[in-house]
Amino acid sequence: MELNITSYCTIKNKIIFVNGKELSVPKQDVASYFFADAYKHLEINYPKFHKMDNLSKLGIIATEAALKGSDFLQRNSPESVAIILSNKASSLDTDRNYQNSINSKDNYLPSPATFVYTLPNIVIGEIAIKHKITGENAFFVSDGFDPQLLVNQAQISLNQPGTKAAICGWVDYDNGMADALIYLVEKASDSIKNINFNPLNETILTQFYK
Amino acid sequence: MTLEVFTSYHNIISPLGFTTKENYSAILNNKLGVKPHRLGKLNEEFCLSVIDEQKINSASEKIKGASLFTKLEKLSILSICDVLDQSGISLRDPKTLLIYSTTKGNIDLLDSSVKHSFPNERTYLSVMANMIGKYFNAVNKPLVLSNACISGLLAIITAQRLIKARQYENILVCGGDLVTEFTTSGFKSFNALSQEPCKPFDAKRTGINLGEAVSTILITKNKLAPTSMQIVSGASANDANHISGPSRTGDGLFKAVSQTLEGNKIKIDTISAHGTATPYNDEMESIAFERAGLINVPVNSLKGYYGHTLGTAGVLETIISIEAASNNQLIRSAGFSEKGVTGNIQIIKEHQPIIPETYKPF
Numbered sequence: 001m002e003l004n005i006t007s008y009c010t011i012k013n014k015i016i017f018v019n020g021k022e023l024s025v026p027k028q029d030v031a032s033y034f035f036a037d038a039y040k041h042l043e044i045n046y047p048k049f050h051k052m053d054n055l056s057k058l059g060i061i062a063t064e065a066a067l068k069g070s071d072f073l074q075r076n077s078p079e080s081v082a083i084i085l086s087n088k089a090s091s092l093d094t095d096r097n098y099q100n101s102i103n104s105k106d107n108y109l110p111s112p113a114t115f116v117y118t119l120p121n122i123v124i125g126e127i128a129i130k131h132k133i134t135g136e137n138a139f140f141v142s143d144g145f146d147p148q149l150l151v152n153q154a155q156i157s158l159n160q161p162g163t164k165a166a167i168c169g170w171v172d173y174d175n176g177m178a179d180a181l182i183y184l185v186e187k188a189s190d191s192i193k194n195i196n197f198n199p200l201n202e203t204i205l206t207q208f209y210k
Numbered sequence: 211m212t213l214e215v216f217t218s219y220h221n222i223i224s225p226l227g228f229t230t231k232e233n234y235s236a237i238l239n240n241k242l243g244v245k246p247h248r249l250g251k252l253n254e255e256f257c258l259s260v261i262d263e264q265k266i267n268s269a270s271e272k273i274k275g276a277s278l279f280t281k282l283e284k285l286s287i288l289s290i291c292d293v294l295d296q297s298g299i300s301l302r303d304p305k306t307l308l309i310y311s312t313t314k315g316n317i318d319l320l321d322s323s324v325k326h327s328f329p330n331e332r333t334y335l336s337v338m339a340n341m342i343g344k345y346f347n348a349v350n351k352p353l354v355l356s357n358a359c360i361s362g363l364l365a366i367i368t369a370q371r372l373i374k375a376r377q378y379e380n381i382l383v384c385g386g387d388l389v390t391e392f393t394t395s396g397f398k399s400f401n402a403l404s405q406e407p408c409k410p411f412d413a414k415r416t417g418i419n420l421g422e423a424v425s426t427i428l429i430t431k432n433k434l435a436p437t438s439m440q441i442v443s444g445a446s447a448n449d450a451n452h453i454s455g456p457s458r459t460g461d462g463l464f465k466a467v468s469q470t471l472e473g474n475k476i477k478i479d480t481i482s483a484h485g486t487a488t489p490y491n492d493e494m495e496s497i498a499f500e501r502a503g504l505i506n507v508p509v510n511s512l513k514g515y516y517g518h519t520l521g522t523a524g525v526l527e528t529i530i531s532i533e534a535a536s537n538n539q540l541i542r543s544a545g546f547s548e549k550g551v552t553g554n555i556q557i558i559k560e561h562q563p564i565i566p567e568t569y570k571p572f
Contacts, residue, residue: 079465083448090315090335090356095392099320102395105251115396116454119313121357128450134465136446138364141335141354149353156371162445162469 003158003200006072006192008169008183008208009065011058018065019196020208031176035061042068051113052126053094054178059085059123059171060130062182067131072165072184075191078133080164082157083124086140086150089174090120123171135163145170145181147205154185154200170209181209215370215441217427218434220529221292223285224423224516225261228269229292234533237515237541238561244407244419244517250323250391256403258389259421259517261285279341280316280328285424286342286386293426294346297434299380301348307378308352310339311365311385312521315356318390342384350378359484360446361385362425362524367444369429379431385522386424393520394420400454402488410485410511410543411492411557413550418486421517425526437536442476445469455490460498460553467502478507479564480540482531485511486518487545496553505554514544538564 009018014034016023025041028034035057039049042064049060067073073081094117101109116122121139128137136157142149150168157163169182185200186192198204221229225243226236243259270276270284272291279287290308293299299306315335319328331337339352355365362385369381387393397403397418404417428434429441447469449462456462471478481504483495492511499509512527519526534541542561549557 078450088334088336092333095314095317095320095333098396099322099392102251102391103322108251110395110399112396112399112454115399118392118396119356119358122453125448125450125453128448129453132450134448134450134462137357137448138355138368138446139357141356143336143340143351152377153368156368156375159371159375160445161472 001155001158002188003154003185004188004192004197005183005200005204006186006195006197007066007070008181009062010208011062011178011180014178016061016065018068023065031178034178046130053117055091055093055120055171055173056117056123056126058173058178058180059182060126062169062171062180063127063167066182066184070184072186073131076165076186078131080135080162081133082135082163082166083127083133083137084153084157084166084168085124085171086142086146087120087170087172088142088144089172090141091118091122093173094118127167136160145209147202150205151200151202158185158187183208213374213376213431215373216430216433216438217441217532218430218438219293219296220425220427220532221289222423222425222526222529223261223289224421224526225259226515228265228288230529230533234530237530240542240544242407242515242544243421246405249389249394252391252395252398254405256394256398256405257407257419257517258394259419260389261422280319280332282316282386282388282424283338283341286384287345289424289426290342290346290382290384293382293428297428299428301343301346301382303380304349305379307350307372307381308343308348309355309365309369309381309383310342310352311355311361311383311525313356313358313361313387314390314393314520317392318388321391356521359520359523361521362526363444363528364446364524366427366429366441366524366528367446370441370444373429373431381429382426383429383525384424384426385525387422387520387522389420389422404487407545408487408513408517409545410487410513411496411549411551412546413548415487415489415492415550417488419513419517421519423516423519423522423526425522425529427525427529437532439532439535443470443474456494458490458494460494460501463495463498464501467498471502478504481507481509482527483509483511485513485543487513493551496551496555499555500553506556508540508558509555510541510543510558512541514546540564
C-alpha cells in the first residue's frame with residue numbers, strides 16, 4: 001500500500017517549521033511563552049488549550065500547524081482517522097510535577113487537574129477531542145525518534161478496514177525541551193493528486209525530523 | 211492467504227498467585243486480591259490489590275543479579291521466565307518480539323521519600339523495557355505501549371497484527387503496573403477510589419480499587435499450547451469525548467465492539483468487560499453492549515478480584531477468560547448482587563458452566 005505525507009510540522013529548539021518553512025513566531029526560550037505565542041500565531045482559538053500540560057500543548061500546536069491550510073479533515077471523515085504517536089519521556093514532565101505535589105506531608109496537594117495529564121496518550125485524546133476524531137489510536141514509547149516504528153505502525157493501522165488516514169508522529173517534552181514531528185498520512189488517491197506530497201518512508205521521516 | 215494468530219502459554223503474578231493456575235483456582239474459590247491498605251501519606255484506608263513484598267523477594271532469588279532490578283522489573287522477569295520455560299521460546303530468536311504494556315512503569319522511583327539506588331533514567335519506560343529485554347538477551351528491542359487502560363488489549367491487538375503481517379512468529383506481551391502512592395493519591399483526588407471491595411455494575415458501586423499485577427501471554431503464528439485459542443479480531447476507537455470521562459452513550463466502546471464483530475460470523479458466549487465500578491464507566495459499557503445487540507451475553511468484570519491493574523488489565527483479563535473458556539466456565543463478576551446500570555445486559559452472579567445454546571439470563 002502506498003502511503004503519503006500530505007503535510008507536516010517540525011518543532012525543534014522552539015522553532016516551528018511547517019512543510020519545511022519556518023513560521024515567524026518570536027523566539028522564546030521559556031516553554032510557556034513559546035506555546036502562548038505559537039497559539040496566537042496559528043490562531044488556534046481553543047480556550048481549553050491553556051489548561052493543558054506541556055506535552056498536550058506541544059502536540060496540539062504541531063497538529064494544528066500541520067492541519068492549517070490542509071484539506072486533510074475535509075478529505076477524510078473523522079471516524080476514519082487514526083492517531084499514532086510516540087515519544088521518549090512519556091508523560092514524565094507532568095509526572096514529576098505531580099510527584100512534587102505529594103512528596104511532603106506538609107505540602108500535600110494532589111490535584112486532579114494535574115493527575116489527569118500523567119498519561120502520555122492524553123495528548124492523543126486532546127487532538128481527538130478538538131477535531132472529533134474517533135479512529136483507533138496508539139501511543140508508543142521508544143529510546144529516541146524511531147522512523148521504522150512509525151512507518152510500520154502507520155502501515156499496519158491503515159491496513160485496517162476502518163482506517164483511511166492518520167495523524168502520526170513524535171511528540172516529546174522533557175526538561176524544558178520541546179521536540180515534535182507531526183505529519184498527516186493519506187493513501188494515494190485522486191483527491192490528493194493535485195497537492196504536494198511525499199512518500200511515507202524512513203528516509204523522508206529522518207529528513208523531516210532534522 | 212491470511213494467517214491465523216493464536217494465544218499460547220501465559221502467566222499471571224498477582225496477590226492471588228504467581229502462576230495462571232494459582233490465579234484461576236483462587237478465582238474459582240472466590241478469593242479476592244483486594245484488601246484494605248493504608249498507603250504512604252494517605253490518611254485513609256482504601257481497598258487495594260497489593261502483592262506481598264516477602265513473596266516477591268523470595269521468588270526473585272532465582273533472578274540473576276536481582277538487586278539490579280526494580281520491583282516491577284523483577285515481577286516482569288519472573289512472569290516472562292515462566293512463559294519462556296513453558297513454551298521453549300527464546301527472545302534470542304529474531305522471529306520473537308517482546309511488547310511491554312504499562313501506564314506508569316517504574317513510577318515508584320520518583321518518590322523522593324523512598325530510598326533506592328536506581329538512576330533517574332529508569333523512570334523512562336523504554337529504558338525499563340530494555341533492562342527486561344537484556345536480561346533475556348533479546349535480539350529485538352522491546353516495543354513499549356502506553357495507552358492508559360486499553361494498553362494491555364492494544365498490545366495484544368498489535369501483536370496479532372504484527373504476526374499477520376509476517377514480521378514475527380512469536381510475540382510475548384507482558385503488561386505490568388504497580389500500586390503506588392502516585393496513582394492512589396491521583397485516583398483519590400478524583401474521588402474515584404472505593405474503601406470497600408469494588409462492585410462493578412452493581413447498584414451500590416462505590417468506585418475503583420487499584421491493583422498491581424504483571425501478566426504475560428505468548429501470541430504465536432502456530433498453535434503451540436493445548437489451550438491455544440485463535441485471536442479472531444480486535445479494534446479500538448477514541449470517543450473524542452473528554453480526557454478523563456467516557457461518552458455517556460458509550461460511543462467509543464460501541465464503535466470498537468462493532469468493528470471487532472464486523473465481518474466475523476461468530477457467536478459471542480461471554481464478555482469480560484472493563485467494569486471499573488465507577489458510576490459512569492459501568493453505565494456507559496452497559497449502554498454500548500446493548501446498542502451492539504449483546505443483551506443475552508453473560509458479562510463479568512474481574513476488577514472485583516484484582517482491582518484495576520491499569521496497563522496489565524487487558525492482558526490479565528484475557529488470560530483468565532482463556533482459562534475460563536477452555537474449562538467451559540463462566541466466571542462470577544465478584545462484588546455484583548443487584549444491577550445498577552440502565553443498559554440491558556446480563557451480569558454473571560455465580561460461577562457456572564457455559565452452555566452456549568441454552569444459556570438463560572438469571
